[in-house]
Amino acid sequence: MTTSYDCTAAEQRAAGLEHAQRAIRDHKCVVFPTDTVYGIAADAFSPLAVTLLLASKGRSRKMPPPVLIPRLNALDGLATDVPAEARRLAEAFWPGGLTLILHAQPSLDWDLGETKGTVALRIPADDVAQDLLTLTGPLAVSSANRTGQAAALTAAEAEAQLAESVEVYLEGGPRPAEGADALPSTIVDATAVPLRVVRQGAISLERLREVVPSVLGVGEEPGAAEPEAAEPEAAEDGAATADAAAGPGEPAHAVVPAETAEPAGNPEPAGPAQPAEHAEPAEPAEPAEPADRPSTGAGTV
Template identity: 85%
Template sequence: MTTSYDCTAAEQRAAGLEHAQRAIRENKCVVFPTDTVYGIAADAFSPVAVTLLLASKGRSRKMPPPVLIPRLNALDGLATDVPAEARRLAEAFWPGGLTLILHAQPSLDWDLGETRGTVALRIPADDVAQDLLTLTGPLAVSSANRTGHAAAQTAADAEAQLAESVEVYLEGGHRPVEGAEALPSTIIDATALPLRVVRQGAISLERLREVVPDLVDVDGNAPAEAVEPAAAEFVEPAEPVEPVEPAEPVEPGSESGAGSGAA
């Protein structure tokens, strides 16, 4: 049975988080606010739960969900061969609207879909999200909407689209703040150097390049000062990372090789 909780009220928030933790443990889906839009979440280490998440959205295994983590030290537990540049971006912009596509730890027993050995990771800058992640550990999360529809900016919006496919809805008010543009997280492919933006979103290219100056933009262009004069006419873009769904807003979500629909 679907239950909604008003997380702006302390007692309901506590009850909602407890129920959501139990639902995740039982391989069910929950919806909660992030700093970008609302996300639908499932246990990242349960293939059954991830399959339910994808089915709830009407999405195939070719569009695997990103994974939200509670703290920076979870990065090395889930990813391997993390470039120093990616680590600097994580330290600068997490928690926040940045998703990093990295090589997944090969020893992990999980199945997020057709990730090609990658995982998309993010720490959301939202108190409700962080409280839930602290209770559950890493969650596979995508924007709380049916594929092809607008990302939900309240739990009520999400429920109108996802209905009883979700066990728990945690309502935390409008995300982002009402009247603000609902921007997804910026997604960066950090599986090879130089790092490359594969979806522009909440964090601008200018801010990112303050931390990693040679970051390649979404069109495959390096910064002007990083291009040798003889190569200035053409900069070959990095190998594309699939699947990424630039048209749909993430995190919760939303929103791996992940990275599609990230909140």
């Protein structure tokens, strides 16, 4: 039976988080707010739960959800061969609107879909999301909407689309917060160096390059962006921008997200490398990716 909780009230928030934890343990789906849009979540290590999540959204295994984690030290437990540049970006922008596509730890027992050995990871900057992740551990998360529909900005909007496919709805008010732009997370493919932006979102290319100058923009080739030798204006002119409205909930994983919305996009651990899902209100077309790069999905939070 579906239950909704008003997390703006302390008592209901506590009861809702407890119920959501039980639902995740029982391989069911929950909806909760993130710093971008609302996401639908399932146990990242339960193939059954991930299958239910994808079915709820009307998505196939070709669009694996990203994985949200509670803290930075979970990075090395879920990903391997993490470039120093990716680690610097994580330290600078987590919690926040940055999804990193990385090589998934091969020893992990999970199945996020057709991730091609990648996973899209993010730490959301939202109190309700972080409280839930602290209770449950890593969650596969995609934007809380049916594929092709507008991303949900409240739990009530999510329930109107997902109905009883979700066990628990945690209502935390509008997301993003009033006055903020509804941007999906920025997705960076960190499976190879130089790092490359595959979806532009909440974190601008300029800000990324303040931390890692060699980051390539969407569609740029190596050597096209060399901020150290170019004037600031030139570097900015050379930065390609992607469709700012991607699905929330899950980035498509690098393939891959990222929530993959979001997210993946494999969000939005099994290898999501397709974070591309949070951008909403409408799930935009996925950006084209080079053949040797992981693919990104739509719906990343």
